[in-house]
Amino acid sequence: MRRIIISLIVTLAAALPAAAQQRINLDFPGLADRAEEVVDVTLDASMLRIASKFLSNGDPEEKAVRDMVTGLDGIYVRSYEFAKEGEYDRSLVDRVKSQLGSTWKPLVTVRSKRKENVNIYADMRGEKIVGLVVIAAEPKQFTVVNIVGPVDIDRLASLEGQFGIPRISKESEKDRD
């Protein structure tokens, strides 16, 4: 019995810092005041459960989102759009990266002088992704997404262009042309 209790405590002690590591600090003081548009999404596990109840089962897109959201512990998004270029400090990207521990691995890094720089980091536990951070830095926009919990990246990418919203990447293809 004592052995079971000790192993339970050890498991919990290991799990708690892991969960805490997956959620990063997305507090950027003063940035919202300078931005023209701000998106601030904070959904913890309980809010995600509530949201799942309201996602339609009949709508395939909403069902896909609901399937993705089930099992997640949190979704946190901060997106700031500025009127002019250079209104935010690019070192914010490094500030976010510096919070990522040793279990976080860079999945994709896209660098562009004129367009979007995107960094995708995954919290890997063996083969499993248990957390995701997406940092997108554009000349006039800075976006950070933090997903806490098991994530299927391909499914996440396939969600774009749904909900009646045009694909952003299609627009960027036109820009390239």
Next chain:
Amino acid sequence: MNLERELQRALRRESPAPGLAARVLARAQAEAEEPRIAHPRRHWWRAAAASLTLAAVLGGWAAHQVAERREGERAREQVLLAMRIAGSKVRYAQEQVRGIGTEQK
């Protein structure tokens, strides 16, 4: 002797005032009827109090449902927005990687 006479006077039998029996009977009847009038009144108040309590409970429950629904709808919209933003960024990165792969071929 005086004491004896005073006692006799005090304890002598006196006949009741006329109409006393009728008054006593009338009062007794009135008292007997009084509770019958009071009960329906008490019931009415109880019913009113119960109705008010029920209305308050139902009203509170309905308000809670409305608030919960509003919160749920807000959470739903936020989830869809968050997934759209996350999805667009991940897809953009994937397309850039695939683009490099295609150019290399």
